[in-house]
Amino acid sequence: xxxxxxxxxxxxxxxxxxxxxxxxxxxxxxxxxxxxxxxxxxxxxxxxxxxxxxxxxxxxxxxxxxxxxxxxxxxxxxxxxxxxxxxxxxxxxxxxxxxxxxxxxxxxxxxxxxxxxxxxxxxxxxxxxxxxxxxxxxxxxxxxxxxxxxxxxxxxxxxxxxxxxxxxxxxxxxxxxxxxxxxxxxxxxxxxxxxxxxxxxxxxxxxxxxxxxxxxxxxxxxxxxxxxxxxxxxxxxxxxxxxxxxxxxxxxxxxxxxxxxxxxxxxxxxxxxxxxxxxxxxxxxxxxxxxxxxxxxxxxxxxxxxxxxxxxxxxxxxxxxxxxxxxxxxxxxxxxxxxxxxxxxxxxxxxxxxxxxxxxxxxxxxxxxxxxxxxxxxxxxxxxxxxxxxxxxxxxxxxxxxxxxxxxxxxxxxxxxxxxxxxxxxxxxxxxxxxxxxxxxxxxxxxxxxxxxxxxxxxxxxxxxxxxxxxxxxxxxxxxxxxxxxxxxxxxxxxxxxxxxxxxxxxxxxxxxxxxxxxxxxxxxxxxxxxxxxxxxxxxxxxxxxxxxxxxxxxxxxxxxxxxxxxxxxxxxxxxxxxxxxxxxxxxxxxxxxxxxxxxxxxxxxxxxxxxxxxxxxxxxxxxxxxxxxxxxxxxxxxxxxxxxxxxxxxxxxxxxxxxxxxxxxxxxxxxxxxxxxxxxxxxxxxxxxxxxxxxxxxxxxxxxxxxxxxxxxxxxxxxxxxxxxxxxxxxxxxxxxxxxxxxxxxxxxxxxxxxxxxxxxxxx
Numbered sequence: 001x002x003x004x005x006x007x008x009x010x011x012x013x014x015x016x017x018x019x020x021x022x023x024x025x026x027x028x029x030x031x032x033x034x035x036x037x038x039x040x041x042x043x044x045x046x047x048x049x050x051x052x053x054x055x056x057x058x059x060x061x062x063x064x065x066x067x068x069x070x071x072x073x074x075x076x077x078x079x080x081x082x083x084x085x086x087x088x089x090x091x092x093x094x095x096x097x098x099x100x101x102x103x104x105x106x107x108x109x110x111x112x113x114x115x116x117x118x119x120x121x122x123x124x125x126x127x128x129x130x131x132x133x134x135x136x137x138x139x140x141x142x143x144x145x146x147x148x149x150x151x152x153x154x155x156x157x158x159x160x161x162x163x164x165x166x167x168x169x170x171x172x173x174x175x176x177x178x179x180x181x182x183x184x185x186x187x188x189x190x191x192x193x194x195x196x197x198x199x200x201x202x203x204x205x206x207x208x209x210x211x212x213x214x215x216x217x218x219x220x221x222x223x224x225x226x227x228x229x230x231x232x233x234x235x236x237x238x239x240x241x242x243x244x245x246x247x248x249x250x251x252x253x254x255x256x257x258x259x260x261x262x263x264x265x266x267x268x269x270x271x272x273x274x275x276x277x278x279x280x281x282x283x284x285x286x287x288x289x290x291x292x293x294x295x296x297x298x299x300x301x302x303x304x305x306x307x308x309x310x311x312x313x314x315x316x317x318x319x320x321x322x323x324x325x326x327x328x329x330x331x332x333x334x335x336x337x338x339x340x341x342x343x344x345x346x347x348x349x350x351x352x353x354x355x356x357x358x359x360x361x362x363x364x365x366x367x368x369x370x371x372x373x374x375x376x377x378x379x380x381x382x383x384x385x386x387x388x389x390x391x392x393x394x395x396x397x398x399x400x401x402x403x404x405x406x407x408x409x410x411x412x413x414x415x416x417x418x419x420x421x422x423x424x425x426x427x428x429x430x431x432x433x434x435x436x437x438x439x440x441x442x443x444x445x446x447x448x449x450x451x452x453x454x455x456x457x458x459x460x461x462x463x464x465x466x467x468x469x470x471x472x473x474x475x476x477x478x479x480x481x482x483x484x485x486x487x488x489x490x491x492x493x494x495x496x497x498x499x500x501x502x503x504x505x506x507x508x509x510x511x512x513x514x515x516x517x518x519x520x521x522x523x524x525x526x527x528x529x530x531x532x533x534x535x536x537x538x539x540x541x542x543x544x545x546x547x548x549x550x551x552x553x554x555x556x557x558x559x560x561x562x563x564x565x566x567x568x569x570x571x572x573x574x575x576x577x578x579x580x581x582x583x584x585x586x587x588x589x590x591x592x593x594x595x596x597x598x599x600x601x602x603x604x605x606x607x608x609x610x611x612x613x614x615x616x617x618x619x620x621x622x623x624x625x626x627x628x629x630x631x632x633x634x635x636x637x638x639x640x641x642x643x644x645x646x647x648x649x650x651x652x653x654x655x656x657x658x659x660x661x662x663x664x665x666x667x668x669x670x671x672x673x674x675x676x677x678x679x680x681x682x683x684x685x686x687x688x689x690x691x692x693x694x695x696x697x698x699x700x701x702x703x704x705x706x707x708x709x710x711x712x713x714x715x716x717x718x719x720x721x722x723x724x725x726x727x728x729x730x731x732x733x734x735x736x737x738x739x740x741x742x743x744x745x746x747x748x749x750x751x752x753x754x755x756x757x758x759x760x761x762x763x764x765x
Contacts, residue, residue: 069578077586090466
């Protein structure tokens with residue numbers, strides 16, 4: 001755009017060059033659809049190594065041709081691919097968590113279907129920055145290592161809230177960060193009103209002593225904006241605690257959007273209460289920027305006050321046994337050797353002990369603890385000294401002036417109950433007279449899938465791997481729902497597609513149509529029962545397979561034999577699509593997409609035998625029909641010995657006879673499709689056409705210099721036309737710009753003919 005001049009002087013403007021660089025797209029990104037041992041169903045996941053596949057999809061599985069195909073893909077040079085898992089009757093393990101009031105508040109689902117989710121353990125604790133209102137969720141995946149069950153994956157999500165407007169709302173925070181679980185909120189409305197209680201006991205004289213320097217409070221109600229209120233204007237007109245209580249109530253209710261707020265005086269202790277109970281209910285006092293009264297009045301957490309939000313009551317119950325709150329330990333009466341008896345028990349759905357006590361440990365408090373910390377240390381040491389894993393692995397914590405005791409996770413479905421005078425004094429029996437009754441006995445950890453309804457745990461669905469699909473619809477799926485192969489709608493790009501081990505013509509025919517749409521090639525796996533020359537010839541000639549004959553499809557014969565790690569290394573016959581996809585990728589990287597993935601350099605890594613050994617004459621039967629052959633030669637080993645598409649039969653005389661020619665065209669098409677997006681909505685005239693010619697011509701010339709085309713000079717190898725001869729005025733009126741691109745492809749030398757002639761009877765020169 002021309003600079004707008006307004007004053008005398010020098011103006012600088014940057015002028016775009018108009019040059020556009022078109023980058024070639026990758027050509028060797030694989031895509032596999034099939035059954036795996038585990039992993040998300042009907043989701044496209046990109047992986048970059050076989051280790052990624054093992055981590056996400058469980059590695060090799062005897063019923064999963066896809067798992068072996070992916071192993072063969074990376075073994076033969078593949079670098080990146082997309083995996084879509086399909087399974088019949090697969091289910092994710094689930095468990096529901098209740099509040100201490102007995103209502104389901106959250107349901108946790110394993111992040112993907114499979115029995116692996118049954119090995120998850122979820123622990124809830126309140127040891128947070130705000131232990132009164134928030135919670136932590138720890139998720140462990142348990143696995144066997146060297147004969148022991150240990151945590152193989154673990155994640156902790158801290159300071160979670162059940163307030164759906166909070167930045168740390170549990171569902172949003174966990175679902176965005178977790179690789180192991182996904183939470184669903186039961187949407188409990190909540191009945192608790194938010195409160196804020198002062199930490200000091202005020203006398204009338206304390207109120208009368210307030211000055212102009214201590215007359216402001218900063219308050220937020222129900223998550224509203226923080227607002228500063230003045231307790232009085234000018235001189236202090238407050239004489240009593242009740243005067244102060246009434247002034248706070250009046251001025252908070254005068255804040256825009258606040259109604260029903262109350263402030264009570266309980267023997268000098270002030271409590272502000274929201275008028276709108278529920279999960280979003282709260283009263284928060286903060287220090288004012290100046291003339292702060294909150295510190296003097298003990299209001300706000302920073303000043304020792306206690307604030308309870310409405311979302312507190314919808315938190316899932318903490319794991320283990322949570323005792324009554326003991327705000328003043330000096331008031332606790334403990335005698336020397338008072339017993340703390342720990343009982344390992346099973347709890348029923350109502351939280352009562354179910355059946356006989358499983359094991360018991362008793363500790364006598366000696367010496368008499370002078371603090372909660374000393375009591376915690378004694379009980380922890382006694383538990384750690386026990387030979388019983390549930391006791392020795394137990395933890396004793398102090399959270400919000402409350403003892404919390406959790407059994408070792410070796411018994412996640414069991415719980416601790418307590419008896420004895422010492423346990424009663426420490427609030428662990430639920431019988432202590434405490435101002436805040438927080439006692440709740442819960443199991444050690446929540447268990448998706450296998451966990452039974454017990455205390456705050458509600459049994460959910462058992463995780464299942466499902467079975468390999470019994471119908472082709474699982475593979476084809478639904479485009480609208482993005483299931484089956486259409487889960488690849490979420491994959492930006494793939495070039496080599498396979499449904500390993502699936503010979504179903506209807507499935508493959510739909511896959512071929514999809515590959516044509518996505519400018520990708522599909523490697524078709526033929527029926528495993530086709531294992532002789534006659535059967536291979538019949539298969540490729542069978543009219544029932546005519547829908548497989550596409551410019552974007554290729555097939556190979558025979559199947560390959562490799563050692564199976566799951567069968568003690570015995571040879572097993574496998575479909576060859578994964579291995580050939582890896583070979584295509586390797587050839588692309590070494591020579592380019594225009595090089596046929598065949599010949600003595602196209603060795604098939606890991607292959608120890610073939611289902612059928614072809615001779616040269618037999619090879620000569622299948623090659624003219626467009627069925628590529630795998631051969632074994634001395635010195636060179638097993639190699640790919642064909643490079644034709646399934647329309648590559650000589651009788652068809654197709655211009656897309658050869659795999660490298662077709663793949664080169666698809667590569668150019670996809671690169672130009674992405675690289676010419678800049679032209680959309682540009683003025684349709686010569687300046688645009690010149691930009692297009694320059695961009696596309698530079699791209700094609702770069703390919704020519706790499707040896708992608710026939711010809712000794714660029715004019716012999718390719719052309720790019722975009723001008724008034726390709727785009728008429730009628731096209732311009734319709735908003736169309738036409739670009740004509742041609743190239744002279746390299747075609748593989750399938751037949752090398754050597755003429756031998758004797759030299760006889762030649763006269764000397």
